[in-house]
Amino acid sequence: MKLIIDLLVDKLGSSVNFKSCEGGQILFRRGDRPHHIFGVLEGEARMLRYSAEGAQIVIHRAKSITLFAEAALFSDHYHCDGQATENTEIAQFPKKQVLHLLQQDRDFSLAFTQHMAGQVQALRFGIELRSIRSAEDRIIAALSLRLGDGQTRLKVMGTWKDFAQDVGLTHEALYRALRRLEQAGRLHRNGMTVQLGA
Amino acid sequence: MKLIIDLLVDKLGSSVNFKSCEGGQILFRRGDRPHHIFGVLEGEARMLRYSAEGAQIVIHRAKSITLFAEAALFSDHYHCDGQATENTEIAQFPKKQVLHLLQQDRDFSLAFTQHMAGQVQALRFGIELRSIRSAEDRIIAALSLRLGDGQTRLKVMGTWKDFAQDVGLTHEALYRALRRLEQAGRLHRNGMTVQLGA
DNA sequence: CGTCCGCTTGACTCAGATCAAACTTGGTGG
DNA sequence: CCACCAAGTTTGATCTGAGTCAAGCGGACG
Numbered sequence: 176m177k178l179i180i181d182l183l184v185d186k187l188g189s190s191v192n193f194k195s196c197e198g199g200q201i202l203f204r205r206g207d208r209p210h211h212i213f214g215v216l217e218g219e220a221r222m223l224r225y226s227a228e229g230a231q232i233v234i235h236r237a238k239s240i241t242l243f244a245e246a247a248l249f250s251d252h253y254h255c256d257g258q259a260t261e262n263t264e265i266a267q268f269p270k271k272q273v274l275h276l277l278q279q280d281r282d283f284s285l286a287f288t289q290h291m292a293g294q295v296q297a298l299r300f301g302i303e304l305r306s307i308r309s310a311e312d313r314i315i316a317a318l319s320l321r322l323g324d325g326q327t328r329l330k331v332m333g334t335w336k337d338f339a340q341d342v343g344l345t346h347e348a349l350y351r352a353l354r355r356l357e358q359a360g361r362l363h364r365n366g367m368t369v370q371l372g373a
Numbered sequence: 374m375k376l377i378i379d380l381l382v383d384k385l386g387s388s389v390n391f392k393s394c395e396g397g398q399i400l401f402r403r404g405d406r407p408h409h410i411f412g413v414l415e416g417e418a419r420m421l422r423y424s425a426e427g428a429q430i431v432i433h434r435a436k437s438i439t440l441f442a443e444a445a446l447f448s449d450h451y452h453c454d455g456q457a458t459e460n461t462e463i464a465q466f467p468k469k470q471v472l473h474l475l476q477q478d479r480d481f482s483l484a485f486t487q488h489m490a491g492q493v494q495a496l497r498f499g500i501e502l503r504s505i506r507s508a509e510d511r512i513i514a515a516l517s518l519r520l521g522d523g524q525t526r527l528k529v530m531g532t533w534k535d536f537a538q539d540v541g542l543t544h545e546a547l548y549r550a551l552r553r554l555e556q557a558g559r560l561h562r563n564g565m566t567v568q569l570g571a
Numbered sequence: 572c573g574t575c576c577g578c579t580t581g582a583c584t585c586a587g588a589t590c591a592a593a594c595t596t597g598g599t600g601g
Numbered sequence: 602c603c604a605c606c607a608a609g610t611t612t613g614a615t616c617t618g619a620g621t622c623a624a625g626c627g628g629a630c631g
Binding site for chain 3: 308334335336346347350351354
């Protein structure tokens, strides 16, 4: 199945606005009228708010090939700042037209809903995952969920450092836990390929 | 704005199936054909999978007045087990009819998408929140986000114990951090009402 | 050839988890 | 009206394991 970003690009055609941003560049400010929702094609964007004390609060780090600020579709103002973390390629999708699509194009609407449902599912697990205190159990849980039905091997996407981020550990903690898991025979690995169990 | 569960109940009328479940009761099993999506009206339901080693992995704890297993709308099988954690009131929404609504009822479809977008937003922040190591900063961040624009006071919903769960702390750690915040003058509280800053 | 970055390991610290216990508070029922 | 129970709240002592800082290795890539 197709990425929702690609689907949006297909459907909206020339209305999509591609943009190269430098690190730190502001995409929108809290309170602005939202005219777009966004996709990160390359790099990273952050959603920020500020505490009563003025400290930055990171709401979300949008990584490559993901949509963000979708909630702006249903609001008359952004509820946080959006900023490119580093040099980043952004796609801007006009809110008005996306809403129009959602209302007029049933296939798109369903695909969009499906995408959101998948996100919700993944994010919920992300939270439960982070409530597993032990690094080893957390890793086993994260990997187990990526396994198919009777499967016991899988190839982890990206680097182990990325994986550490995904599961909410420092890379050091991850490497150590992996080693312990290997020593205990609970897991074997070869590069990015992992074998659970014996 | 109306809760999505109430909207579903309104729209689907008598097709909605209400059900009282005892703790431990199975709602569906992984691999079953999904005929429903669910809402928790009272109590709690869990989504479970199992690691290669046979250990339970909690995917999600669905609390009161929330929808769960939405992803089943777009799958021909449940990808995890669903179980009532305790005595629980469940609403069962027939998948077929929900899909029909999504396709035929533009208002509902948009409301559903809006609901999912809100969920995604909240869950993303839940994850970022949990990456704040310090209990104090975590609490400030969680509270700050619940504040309106120029606001500085708010009433926390539920008990402090619930709040501790929400932000991923033990209640002990929460109470201690609250005390430190009060002593430092970063926060004042009176029951469930909190004043940020001086 | 040199630089960058992922990978790996070591030593140390500390804040939150855990276990335990006491004290509120609200509601129930006799 | 009070005894009682359940659940939230609060505090203390202790422990543990992930974070942090630091350093070294090795492969990829220009």
